[in-house]
Amino acid sequence: MNELSIRPTPITWHLPEPASTTPMALNARETHFWFTDLDQPVQDEMADFLLTLLDEQEQARALRFRRPELTQRFVMAHGRLRQVLGRYLGIAPAQVRFCYGDRGKPALEAPLASALQRSSDQPLAQIRPLQFNLSHSDRYALIAVSHSPIGVDLEVVKSFPSASSLAQRFFSAKEFEVLQLLHDTEAATEAATEADTEADTEAAPEPETAGCSLARSVAFLRHWVCKEAYVKATGEGLVDQLPQVVVDFSAGARFEALPRSQGESQGEWQLLELTPSWETVAALVLPEGVPCHCRYWQC
Template sequence: MIWLSPPKDFILLPNEVHVWRFQLDITESQLESLSAILSDDELARANRFYFPEHRQRFIAGRGVLRQILGGYLGILPEQVKFDYEARGKPFLAEGLQQSGLLFNLSHSHNLALCAVNYTRQIGVDLESLRVMEDVEALAQRFFLPQEYNLLRSLPDEQKQKTFFRYWTCKEAYLKATGDGISQLEQIEIALTPTEPARLVKLPAWSLVELVPDNNYVAALAVAGCGWQLKCWQY
C-alpha cells in the first residue's frame, strides 16, 4: 500500500474515500501550534491525562483532525465544531453538517488514521501488533465459533496478527454504524492468513484491510460499493 504525499488542495470527489495517516509523537513547537487550535473543552480533556505522552498524543490527534477537516470544509482548523454521540464519538456540529462530510478517527501507540468521505457511513480502526498471552481466550469470548476455530488452528506465530485483523475489521464496521463493542461477536468476518478479509452477510458494505506501517494492522468499513480509495501521509 502506497501512502501519497498530501495534495495542495483538499479535493474530495463524491465517489472517493480518503484515509490520512499521521504520527502522534510530535515536537514541542508542533504541540504548541496544535494546542492553539483546540477548543476549551478539548484542552480540558487533554489536561486530564495523567501521563504527558497521552496528553501529547491526544492534542496531536485532535489538532491534526481539525487541520484535515478544515481543509475539506474550507475553514480554519479552530472553526471546526464538534458534537458528540453518547459513546463520545465526535461528528461535525449542526452548522457544518450540510457539507455532508463524514469522518472517523483511530489511533494506536504513536500512529493515527483519519478516514473521510461524503455521505457514506464510515469507520476505521487501527491496532499496533503486540503479544497478548490470552489471545485464544479473547477470541473465544468476542469472536464467532468459526472465527475462533480458525485462529486456534493457526501456528502460534500467526495467531496474534490474525486476532488483530479480526478485531480491526469488526471494530471498523461497528464504528461506522455507531454500535458498541458489545456487538463484536455479532459481526462475521471471513479471512485467512493469505486472503483479505470480507464482511459476511453484509453485501451493502465494503471492507478494506489497510497496511498503515510495520507492526500495525488496520481496516476500513464503508457503506456501499463502487467508491475509490486514496491514502495520504499527512
C-alpha cells in the first residue's frame, strides 16, 4: 500500500470558553489551532463588524472580489484572526494591528508583543512574542498561534487536474515519481475497468476511477501544504525554493531536504501533518526542537 493512502485521523475540535479581558493562556510548549467554516451563516451586523476590524488595504482587497461569497470568506477569515489574537492579548479585536515583513508575512506590531510579554507570568527571559499564521482555502480557514516562528497551510480536498503540471514544476524528482506512480495505478485501473465493461456491457463501471483521480489530487495537496507551510514559516515566500523542499511520507511526514541558500539545514525545521476534516489537508512547520503540544479550537 502506498504511504500516501493513509492520512492522519481528523482532529476533534473544541469550543473555547467565552472571550474575556483575561488573556488566553498559551505557554511556550504549546501551539494552538483554530478552525472555522467561512460559509457559516452570520447576521449582517456581525458581517459589518468583522469588516471594520480589517485595515484599509484588507478592506479594499475584500471589496474587489466580484462574488459576494468570496468577499464574505475573506472578511470572515481575517476578522476571525483578529478575534482569536485578541483573546491572547486580552484586548478588543479592533486593537489588533499588524506589521509586515519584506515578503508580506504579517506579525503583531511591537507594542502589542511587548504588552503580551509584560502580562505573562513566565520570566521575561523565557517569553517570546506571539507568533501566528493564517491559511484559508474555499470555505475553511486555519489559524495557528505559538510563541515560535510558524507556518501553516490548508487546502480543500478536490479533484486537481493541473496537479501533474504543477508537480513537474515545483516538486523534486523523487516527489514527482510518487505522483507518477499513482497516475500509472489510475491508468491501469481504467484499463481494467474498460476491459470488464466490454466483457459485460450490462455491468456498471467501477467507481474506483474517480477515486484514483482524487487520490492523486490528495497526494499532490499533501505535498503542497507541507512546502507552502515551510516558506510561510521562514517568511521568505519564494516559490522557486519549492522543488528544494522535499517531503517524505514513508514514516510520517518529515522533511528529507530543505533549501540551503540562506544557511538553513534540514534539521532546523520540523513538520506536522494535520487533517482538520476529511475535506481538508494541512501542515504546520516550526523550528526543530521546539515542543509542539497541540490544542484545537473551533471558532
